[in-house]
Amino acid sequence: xxxxxxxxxxxxxxxxxxxxxxxxGRYDHKRQRARKDLPxxxxxxxxxxxxxxxxxxxxxxxxxxxxxxETVETHLALGSLFRRRGEVERAIxxxxxxxxxxxxxxxQRARALLELGQDYLKAGLLDRAENLFLELAEIRIHNGEALxxxxxxxxxxxxxxKAISVCRRLGRAGGPGLSDIIAQYYCELAEExxxxxxxxxxxxxxxRALQSDKSCVRASIVLGQIEAKSGRHKEAIKAWRRVEGxxxxxxxxxxxxxxxxxxxxxxxDGLYRFFQEALARHRDISVMLVLADVVERREGVVAAExxxxxxxxxxxxxxxLNRLIGLHMAQATGDVREDLAILxxxxxxxxxxxRRYLCHHCGFSGQSLHWQCPSCHRWNTVMPSGEDDVV
Ligand SMILES: [Zn+2]
Numbered sequence: 001x002x003x004x005x006x007x008x009x010x011x012x013x014x015x016x017x018x019x020x021x022x023x024x025g026r027y028d029h030k031r032q033r034a035r036k037d038l039p040x041x042x043x044x045x046x047x048x049x050x051x052x053x054x055x056x057x058x059x060x061x062x063x064x065x066x067x068x069x070e071t072v073e074t075h076l077a078l079g080s081l082f083r084r085r086g087e088v089e090r091a092i093x094x095x096x097x098x099x100x101x102x103x104x105x106x107x108q109r110a111r112a113l114l115e116l117g118q119d120y121l122k123a124g125l126l127d128r129a130e131n132l133f134l135e136l137a138e139i140r141i142h143n144g145e146a147l148x149x150x151x152x153x154x155x156x157x158x159x160x161x162k163a164i165s166v167c168r169r170l171g172r173a174g175g176p177g178l179s180d181i182i183a184q185y186y187c188e189l190a191e192e193x194x195x196x197x198x199x200x201x202x203x204x205x206x207x208r209a210l211q212s213d214k215s216c217v218r219a220s221i222v223l224g225q226i227e228a229k230s231g232r233h234k235e236a237i238k239a240w241r242r243v244e245g246x247x248x249x250x251x252x253x254x255x256x257x258x259x260x261x262x263x264x265x266x267x268x269d270g271l272y273r274f275f276q277e278a279l280a281r282h283r284d285i286s287v288m289l290v291l292a293d294v295v296e297r298r299e300g301v302v303a304a305e306x307x308x309x310x311x312x313x314x315x316x317x318x319x320x321l322n323r324l325i326g327l328h329m330a331q332a333t334g335d336v337r338e339d340l341a342i343l344x345x346x347x348x349x350x351x352x353x354x355r356r357y358l359c360h361h362c363g364f365s366g367q368s369l370h371w372q373c374p375s376c377h378r379w380n381t382v383m384p385s386g387e388d389d390v391v
Contacts, residue, residue: 058090072098072108076115083119091119110141117149126153137169144173155377160185160192183213184371184379190222194229202226215246218371221254224261233261244278249383251278252286253369259290272298285317292323301330318354322347358385 061078079094095116099109117132130153136146147170154163164185167178186209193202203226209219224239240254240261255275262271275291278284288311296304308324325347329340355365359382364375370382 058093072104072112076111079112079115079119083115083122086122088119088123092116092123095119106139107141110136110139114142114145117146121149121153126157129153144170147173155372158188160188180213180216181379183209183216183219186212187216187218187222187371190219190226194222194226199226199230217243217246217250217253220246221250221257224254224257228257228261228264231264233264236261237265241274244282248282248284251282252284252384255284255286255290259293268294268298283315285315285319289319289323292327296327301327318347318350322351355385357382 075094075098079091079098082088082091082094095112098104098112099116104112113132113136117129117136120126120129120132130150133146133150133153137143137150147166150166151163151170154160154166164182167182167185170176171178186205190202190205190209193199193205203223206219206223206226209216210223213219220239220242224236227233227236227239237258240258243250243254258274259271262268262274272291272294275287275294279287279291288308292304292308295307305324305327308320308327312320312324322344325340325344329337329344332340352367356367357369358365359373359376359378361378361381362373362376364373364382365385366374366382369384372379373381
């Protein structure tokens with residue numbers, strides 16, 4: 001590890017020494033005095049490195065090797081090397097040293113600012129990083145990179161308004177279309193307002209999310225929740241039904257909610273019809289489980305059992321089996337009922353242990369749905385895993 005560190009530094013510094021004129025012998029009178037000291041300082045620095053005194057070594061290199069257009073690349077490389085290794089304070093010192101030199105051109109200074117901003121970000125100094133990236137975005141050098149890093153900061157701070165405005169600026173600067181991510185930021189704002197009981201604002205933000213991305217499932221889910229909370233169950237059903245057209249993979253997420261609103265309207269027939277048709281289209285286990293409840297209420301336990309068994313024959317699933325045992329238990333008594341209860345307990349443990357959701361980007365899996373993957377931090381990559389459908 002140490003030798004690796006030293007050898008990388010040496011490989012960076014050797015061309016620097018050559019480029020500075022020490023080897024080639026090309027130097028002007030102005031620089032002559034500074035460079036005359038280079039060999040001894042250079043070896044002194046290496047000596048510190050070999051004695052594992054990296055701080056002293058950096059001190060020497062920064063002092064002797066002036067930052068100019070010939071050496072700035074090496075200084076930048078040295079700084080980013082430190083950051084990559086997690087030595088953020090050293091990276092900051094190297095980059096601040098570059099910026100302090102007046103001889104740099106505009107582009108070189110901007111690159112050093114971009115690097116320093118990333119050092120601050122890694123050190124958790126978000127305010128300082130934000131200021132540097134804002135400056136870069138203002139002067140329009142490396143502004144795409146700076147805006148992307150700003151987006152990262154505002155996401156961490158959960159400052160969704162600023163995150164939206166940065167996404168829009170990125171779009172105007174010719175960046176990739178981020179309308180699906182903007183929609184997620186509006187959904188965050190909608191959920192905040194919903195929790196704060198400001199239903200009007202929540203509604204407005206959820207509508208903005210849909211305007212930004214008409215296939216935003218989360219916006220439909222939130223809209224339905226707002227409507228249902230205000231007792232407008234017809235509108236809630238309309239919002240949740242939209243999920244099927246947006247991405248049917250998420251239909252299971254709204255199945256129970258839909259059933260509740262149909263029941264709040266006293267529309268058991270509508271509920272039965274909708275779920276029968278939806279099941280014919282998607283063969284979704286969550287839809288089947290709601291329909292099993294409906295069948296049980298309309299036609300009794302025996303009919304519900306027959307319905308679940310016919311499903312399990314075609315599509316074996318642990319959750320379906322669990323439902324079937326529940327239906328058997330409803331009719332059983334004494335020892336049989338006790339045995340079934342033990343069996344149901346085991347099956348429920350298996351259901352709990354299953355990965356219900358899976359990130360299609362990084363493979364993260366968990367028990368709850370995250371719109372932003374907690375592992376790779378991408379949006380819209382976590383989906384129901386489908387593992388429930390298999391025994
Ligand atoms: Zn992920």
